[in-house]
Amino acid sequence: QVQLVESGGGLVQAGDSLRLSCAASEGTFSGFAMGWFRQAPGKEREFVGCISATSGTTYYASSVKGRFTISRDNAKNTVYLQMNSLKPEDTAVYYCAARRWGISTSRYNYDHWGQGTQVTVSS
Numbered sequence: 001q002v003q004l005v006e007s008g009g010g011l012v013q014a015g016d017s018l019r020l021s022c023a024a025s026e027g028t029f030s031g032f033a034m035g036w037f038r039q040a041p042g043k044e045r046e047f048v049g050c051i052s053a054t055s056g057t058t059y060y061a062s063s064v065k066g067r068f069t070i071s072r073d074n075a076k077n078t079v080y081l082q083m084n085s086l087k088p089e090d091t092a093v094y095y096c097a098a099r100r101w102g103i104s105t106s107r108y109n110y111d112h113w114g115q116g117t118q119v120t121v122s123s
Helices: none
Strands: 005-009 009-014 018-024 032-039 046-051 058-060 068-073 076-084 092-100 119-122
Touching: 005 046, 005 092, 009 092, 018 092, 018 119, 032 068, 032 076, 046 068, 046 076
Parallel strands: 009 119
Antiparallel strands: 005 018, 018 076, 032 046, 032 092, 046 058, 068 076, 092 119
16 A cells, blocks of 8 residues: 655745645555645545656646646655645645556545645735
């Protein structure tokens, strides 16, 4: 069972940037597609972005496309979410998730989840 730990969240002002990191247990990371999701109070867990296991293919939610970038470093067993031009509506707990091989934008297709990291954007 792969274990995931997110970090890098915090309190920022609108227009600022943050980079979130997700560190995975060693051994099988390169065989997993990785996703970032977020959940605000009273709302469903929402897809943010994902990246394939080996090809570098990425997908993004329309709400973050052009502002957020997902990347991975398999040598470090780490996936990143670079968030630029942050808006108050980006405020949420951000979760890292993993699934074996196949990329997906659906939270239901991910088997492994981190504990989440809080991102708060003030206006």
